[in-house]
Amino acid sequence: MTSLPSLPAPKKIGLVIDLDVCVGCHACVVNCKEWNTGGYGAALSDQQPYGADVSGAWLNRIHTFEVVPQGGEIVGEAGDARIVHFPKSCLHCEEAPCVTVCPTGASYKRAEDGIVLVDEDKCIGCGLCAWACPYGAREMDVAAGVMKKCTLCIDRIYNETFEEVDRVPACVRTCPANARHFGDFADPTSDVSRMVVARGGIDLMPEQGTRPVNKYLPPRPRTALADMASLPLAENTAGAKGFFAWLDGMLDRI
Amino acid sequence: MHPAPSIILFTVASGLGYGLAIMLGLGLLDPQALATKVAHVLSLVLIGGGLVSSTLHLGNPRRAWRALSQWRSSWLSREGVMALATFVPLTLSATLALFAGRHSLALDLVGAVMAVATVWCTAMIYASLRTIEAWHTPLTPACYVAFSLAGGALLAAFFAALGGGEPRGPALAALLLLGIAWATKRAWKRRVTALVSATTPETATGLGSIGKVRLLERPHMTENYLTHEMGFRVARKHAAKLWLIAVGFGALLPGTALVVLLTGQGDALVITAAALACLGFVLGLLVERWLFFAEARHTVMNYYGG
Numbered sequence: 001m002t003s004l005p006s007l008p009a010p011k012k013i014g015l016v017i018d019l020d021v022c023v024g025c026h027a028c029v030v031n032c033k034e035w036n037t038g039g040y041g042a043a044l045s046d047q048q049p050y051g052a053d054v055s056g057a058w059l060n061r062i063h064t065f066e067v068v069p070q071g072g073e074i075v076g077e078a079g080d081a082r083i084v085h086f087p088k089s090c091l092h093c094e095e096a097p098c099v100t101v102c103p104t105g106a107s108y109k110r111a112e113d114g115i116v117l118v119d120e121d122k123c124i125g126c127g128l129c130a131w132a133c134p135y136g137a138r139e140m141d142v143a144a145g146v147m148k149k150c151t152l153c154i155d156r157i158y159n160e161t162f163e164e165v166d167r168v169p170a171c172v173r174t175c176p177a178n179a180r181h182f183g184d185f186a187d188p189t190s191d192v193s194r195m196v197v198a199r200g201g202i203d204l205m206p207e208q209g210t211r212p213v214n215k216y217l218p219p220r221p222r223t224a225l226a227d228m229a230s231l232p233l234a235e236n237t238a239g240a241k242g243f244f245a246w247l248d249g250m251l252d253r254i
Numbered sequence: 255m256h257p258a259p260s261i262i263l264f265t266v267a268s269g270l271g272y273g274l275a276i277m278l279g280l281g282l283l284d285p286q287a288l289a290t291k292v293a294h295v296l297s298l299v300l301i302g303g304g305l306v307s308s309t310l311h312l313g314n315p316r317r318a319w320r321a322l323s324q325w326r327s328s329w330l331s332r333e334g335v336m337a338l339a340t341f342v343p344l345t346l347s348a349t350l351a352l353f354a355g356r357h358s359l360a361l362d363l364v365g366a367v368m369a370v371a372t373v374w375c376t377a378m379i380y381a382s383l384r385t386i387e388a389w390h391t392p393l394t395p396a397c398y399v400a401f402s403l404a405g406g407a408l409l410a411a412f413f414a415a416l417g418g419g420e421p422r423g424p425a426l427a428a429l430l431l432l433g434i435a436w437a438t439k440r441a442w443k444r445r446v447t448a449l450v451s452a453t454t455p456e457t458a459t460g461l462g463s464i465g466k467v468r469l470l471e472r473p474h475m476t477e478n479y480l481t482h483e484m485g486f487r488v489a490r491k492h493a494a495k496l497w498l499i500a501v502g503f504g505a506l507l508p509g510t511a512l513v514v515l516l517t518g519q520g521d522a523l524v525i526t527a528a529a530l531a532c533l534g535f536v537l538g539l540l541v542e543r544w545l546f547f548a549e550a551r552h553t554v555m556n557y558y559g560g
Contacts, residue, residue, distance in 0.1 A: 002324045019461075029473070054476055061473035063557050065455070069465040083470060086459055088557065097384065103331035104320035122320055125313015128330055130483060131255070134385045134453065136554035139479040145313025202460040205553065207452045208384055216460050 002102040004095065005111040012114045012186040013152060014092050014213035015172065016195050020220045022179040024064055024085030028171035032060040032089070032150075035170035039155045041120045045143035057139045059150045060089040060171055084219060087180065089171065090137035090150035091204065091212030092116050098129035098138060098149075107147075114213060115154060120146045134208045157182070185213055255386065256486045257547035264308035265376060266539050268337070269398065271300030272369040273406020275344050277424065278351075279362035279369070282410045284419035286355045293413040294348035301344070305337055329382050333375035340368040373402045380546075387449055388550045393442040400435035401539060407431045408508060408535050411515065412528040421524055422516055428531070429512045436505045439542070443497075451551070458556035469559030485560050489548030496545050504538015507531070 036059055037044040046056030063086045069079040092109075096116050099107045106122035107129050109115070118129075118138075125145040130138040138149045153169035156162065166173060168182040183192035192215070195201065201215035237248045274297040277283070283290040309315045322338070324331040343365035351357055377398035380389040407428035414421035455469070456462030489496060511531035515524050 002327045055474075055478050055482075057479065058473075063469065063473055064471035065459055065461065066468045066470040067461050067465045068468065082464060084459070084461060086557075100327040101330065101379075101382070103322075103324050103328045103334065104317070105324050106320075122317065123314065124317045124321060126311070126321070126330065127313075127483065128328075128379070130480070131552070132383055132385060134553040135458075136480045136484070136557060140313060140483075142313075142479070147313075204460055205453055205457050207457060208553065218460060218463065 002099050002105050002107055004099055004109055007111065009111060009114040010186065011112065011184050012213050013182070013184050015169070016181040016192045016201060016215050016217060017087055018179045018217040019084050019086065020217060021177050022085040022087055023177050024062055025176065026062050027174050027176060028087060028180060029058065029060050029062055031170045031174035033058055035153060035156070036151070040151050041148070042141050042144035042146055044148060045141050047142055057141045057148045059139070059148060060087060062087045082219060082222070088135065090116060091135060091210070091214040092152065093210035093212045095209060095211045097132040097210060101128050101132040103128070115152050116149065117151055117154070118147050118149055123147050134205050134210065255547045255550045255552060256483045257489070257544050258311040260307045260310040262540060262543045262547065264304040266536065266543055267300045267307065268304030268376065269373055269402040270405040270409065270536070271297045271304060272373050273402040273404070274300070274409045275369050275406070276366040276403060277406040277410035279347065279366035281357060281359070281362065282424045282427065283414055285351050285357045287417055287419060289413045289416040291352050293409065294351045298344060298348055301337070329375055329378040333372065333379060336368065336372040336375050340365065340372050343368060370399060373399050385553045386550045387451055388446045391442070391445060393438065393445060396438050397435070397442050400431065400438045404428060404431040404435040405535055405539065408532050411512070412532050415515070415524045415528040421528060425512050425515045425528070429509065432505065432508055432512070436501070453553045453556060455556045458553065472558060480554055481558055484552035484554050485558060486548050489545055493545060493549050496541055500538045500541040500545060502538070503534045504542055507534030507538070
């Protein structure tokens with residue numbers, strides 16, 4: 001059934017992605033592919049994996065952006081540019097447009113926890129849901145002819161044969177920088193809810209009206225290089241004490 | 255957006271087929287004439303062929319029947335249901351015309367209304383997508399319906415010229431509908447030209463508060479499904495030329511031919527003019543449809559620097 005659940009879900013599980021912390025190592029991308037190619041549904045196929053024009057289905061990708069401060073045309077003109085690594089996977093939207101356009105009922109949003117899934121046995125591979133998603137979260141598996149998307153590692157998070165610490169999505173478990181967090185947004189006391197409040201978590205493309213569950217934490221303000229001490233750090237002697245302070249002063253004088 | 259040839263063919267062919275069915279339903283042609291019977295068959299062939307063509311781009315065409323189930327929420331499903339349902343009155347009308355040489359007004363009107371609704375549903379598949387701002391307007395279904403009616407009237411004029419009756423009536427209707435269709439399309443295009451996108455790399459990344467966002471590195475060095483599907487560029491580069499070609503073949507050529515048809519004398523001239531008008535219109539419409547897909551910009555390209 002491709003109508004969205006009529007009642008708000010009792011649980012709203014999803015991810016918080018911290019753009020201040022992500023180092024762009026692509027470990028989550030690789031672990032996502034590794035886990036999901038052998039997990040839920042059809043394998044994530046690659047086309048020409050060893051050829052020149054390699055392509056394939058991925059459920060999580062990292063883009064890297066350069067942010068130039070207001071007033072600058074080129075990097076460095078109006079202050080320091082920032083490089084922001086930007087992991088992107090399905091946001092499990094509350095008003096998921098990919099679900100309602102599906103003609104077959106393959107695409108659905110779970111009423112119990114809000115995960116958006118594809119029933120691959122019903123998918124005809126028309127690709128309309130990928131057109132309806134503003135974020136590019138859905139990619140066709142060209143070999144299987146069905147649409148693939150992030151399942152929030154549904155086969156990990158509820159897997160009771162796993163230790164508690166492993167019952168999180170593969171991307172969260174693998175992140176060496178701790179930039180990805182998993183939890184329930186319906187619970188205001190959960191870690192993810194508190195992080196969103198503390199850091200001003202944002203929605204991507206709010207103008208699209210999708211009400212994404214996943215939130216992004218914007219990079220923290222950074223001290224501009226120009227505001228730091230003018231001397232190179234190696235020559236800054238402000239903190240010297242005792243003998244070295246005396247020596248510093250003497251050497252300055254002669 | 256990537257213009258799958260099967261989708262372009264489907265929207266053009268089924269649009270023409272439904273347009274012709276509507277004109278037949280309005281009784282523009284003599285039901286006794288052989289040309290009218292051929293027209294009935296052609297309209298069903300165009301619709302059926304278009305539908306079959308539309309399944310060609312599916313990853314799993316053998317499950318296509320499932321697409322009839324979600325009509326409560328999905329325009330694609332509604333389109334499928336309407337297309338199948340419309341076959342009932344249209345096939346009955348065609349049977350009456352083929353074997354009894356007559357038409358039933360009530361049946362024809364039901365068929366005509368359902369045909370308009372089906373074309374509307376087809377266009378709503380695209381118009382309902384907020385991610386493609388160029389399409390997300392009521393002008394999109396208006397264009398689809400107007401082009402369908404104009405194409406149907408042109409084909410009706412051709413079959414009338416072939417011996418189905420007096421071609422001047424359908425030709426006059428075709429001229430009028432052609433004018434309306436291109437005027438609607440011009441309004442659609444003006445809207446697209448003036449469109450300021452609400453979605454930018456800044457809203458897409460949420461980094462607008464820091465500054466201007468520019469893509470530094472794509473996730474992968476090579477193209478992927480998303481850039482193939484949403485980032486088609488060839489037609490965008492030549493959009494201005496292609497638009498002129500579409501207008502030349504789809505509007506000016508049929509318009510001129512229809513004026514010649516209306517003012518000229520002699521069967522050969524009338525048939526040639528009607529045939530040229532139809533041919534030009536179909537070519538122009540194929541280019542127009544190609545542009546419709548290829549020129550459309552998808553919000554996901556904000557993540558890919560395009």
